[in-house]
Amino acid sequence: MHRAIALALCLGLAACGSRDAPLASLEVAEPGAFSAALSPDGRQAVIGSLRHGGSLWELDTDQRRFNWNHRAGESTPITVVAFAPGGDAVMTASHDTLVLWDTASGGAITYFTAPAKVNAIALGPGGRLALLGLSDDTAVLFDARKGGIRRVFAHEGRVRSVALDADARLALSGSEDRSARLWDVASGAQLQRWQHDADVRLVALAPDGSRALSVSKYDRAVVWDTLSGRELGALPAFRARVTRGETWTAAAFSADGTRLLTGTTDRRVQLWELPALERRAQWEMPRRAEWKRSGAYILAVGFGAGEGACLSVSADGFVHRLRLTP
Numbered sequence: 001m002h003r004a005i006a007l008a009l010c011l012g013l014a015a016c017g018s019r020d021a022p023l024a025s026l027e028v029a030e031p032g033a034f035s036a037a038l039s040p041d042g043r044q045a046v047i048g049s050l051r052h053g054g055s056l057w058e059l060d061t062d063q064r065r066f067n068w069n070h071r072a073g074e075s076t077p078i079t080v081v082a083f084a085p086g087g088d089a090v091m092t093a094s095h096d097t098l099v100l101w102d103t104a105s106g107g108a109i110t111y112f113t114a115p116a117k118v119n120a121i122a123l124g125p126g127g128r129l130a131l132l133g134l135s136d137d138t139a140v141l142f143d144a145r146k147g148g149i150r151r152v153f154a155h156e157g158r159v160r161s162v163a164l165d166a167d168a169r170l171a172l173s174g175s176e177d178r179s180a181r182l183w184d185v186a187s188g189a190q191l192q193r194w195q196h197d198a199d200v201r202l203v204a205l206a207p208d209g210s211r212a213l214s215v216s217k218y219d220r221a222v223v224w225d226t227l228s229g230r231e232l233g234a235l236p237a238f239r240a241r242v243t244r245g246e247t248w249t250a251a252a253f254s255a256d257g258t259r260l261l262t263g264t265t266d267r268r269v270q271l272w273e274l275p276a277l278e279r280r281a282q283w284e285m286p287r288r289a290e291w292k293r294s295g296a297y298i299l300a301v302g303f304g305a306g307e308g309a310c311l312s313v314s315a316d317g318f319v320h321r322l323r324l325t326p
Contacts, residue, residue: 019268019284022312022320026062028055029317031288034079036313038302039087040207040255044103045300045311045319046090048078054092056103059311059319066106070097082121082130085166085207089127091144093118100127100144112147115140120161124168129185131171133159139173141185151188153181161202165209170226172212174200180214182226192229196220202248206257211274213260215248223260223277233277235262235270250301250312261310263298269312269322281324288316 028036028047035048045057046068053075054068069076070092080093089109090101095117100109109127120133123144130144139159141151157176164171170191171183176199182192196216204213211232215221221235235248250263259280260272267285272278287296300313308324 019282020322022283022285023323024321025286026057026059026319026321027317028057028064028313028319032315032317033299033313034077035081036299037081037083037090038252038300038311038313039083039103040085040302041087042302042304042309042311044083044087045313046081046083046092047313047317048081048092049075049317050077051075054078054081056090056101056106057319060305066101068092068099068101068106068108070094070099070111080118080121082123084123084127085125089123091121091123091127091130093121093132098130098132098142098144100130110145110147112142112144114142115149119159122162122164122171124164125166129164129168131162131164131173133162133173135159137175137177139171139183141171151183151185153183153188153190155179155181157199160200163203163205163212165205166207167209170205170209172203172205172214174203174214176200178216180212182212192224192226194222194224194229196222202251204251204253204260206253207255208257210257211253213251213253215251217247221248221262223274232275235272235277236279250298252300252302254303259303261301261303263301263312265297267296267298267314269298269301269310269320271310271324281322283310283312283320283322285312285314285318285320288318 029049056066096114098112116134116136122131130142139153155175161174174180196219198216198218202215223232271281296316310322
């Protein structure tokens with residue numbers, strides 16, 4: 001049973017290191033979640049709960065619409081989830097099993113088995129194509145309606161994160177081989193390769209494909225120009241925190257590519273203006289239990305339906321509503 005909890009009114013724009021609290025929070029998974037994704041329009045969330053399988057939530061009404069499991073009578077440990085750009089389809093993964101769901105009816109469209117353990121998913125329009133990041137050192141472009149692999153994008157390490165632009169023309173993959181690579185979906189050609197000094201754990205791509213983000217485990221978080229391959233800048237971070245394992249865990253570009261929303265292991269959500277990489281706002285998410293030191297890192301971030309609205313999902317099972325004050 002969910003509950004919406006009003007937490008605090010935002011006091012204004014974050015500056016000089018200050019952190020605002022969420023405007024409100026909605027409990028979506030007790031005691032927490034393996035995975036989460038937000039629809040691009042900010043109206044839906046899909047959650048992979050620690051105990052209760054998957055669920056689709058309507059954020060306009062704070063209602064759980066559907067419960068999703070890969071087998072009847074079980075609570076599937078759903079570790080990877082993704083929305084299609086239009087919010088009309090969701091894909092869930094548990095180890096190597098995949099299910100594509102219709103968000104209007106709640107019904108399963110297709111069931112498949114992937115060639116290896118699935119670490120990451122990105123969906124194309126209508127959920128017709130899925131980019132899968134796999135533990136066999138590949139990212140594969142998969143026909144999510146008919147089955148079958150369309151493209152194989154090879155790495156030299158497990159692929160931990162993937163992204164597609166809104167039209168599924170460009171694919172981005174991040175790997176334990178310390179590289180992020182940009183691919184042309186139509187030809188399969190590698191367009192860019194960006195090297196880091198440690199495993200690449202997170203990548204994101206602007207909807208128009210103009211900008212990319214790659215985040216390394218103990219290295220930098222860098223924004224790139226996808227056409228030229230040029231580095232636009234790195235997100236500022238304290239080296240001591242990064243080497244302790246504090247890093248970025250979620251990211252989303254705005255629809256026009258001029259803003260970047262990020263989430264971290266230490267419960268922070270930050271909004272950046274591009275291309276200058278100036279921090280516009282910062283929020284700190286509450287813990288489920290304040291005496292616990294872990295369990296509230298950010299699983300997903302996204303832009304909300306209203307002007308200045310942002311969203312985040314934390315691993316302790318809450319969707320947080322954030323607001324920019326003009």
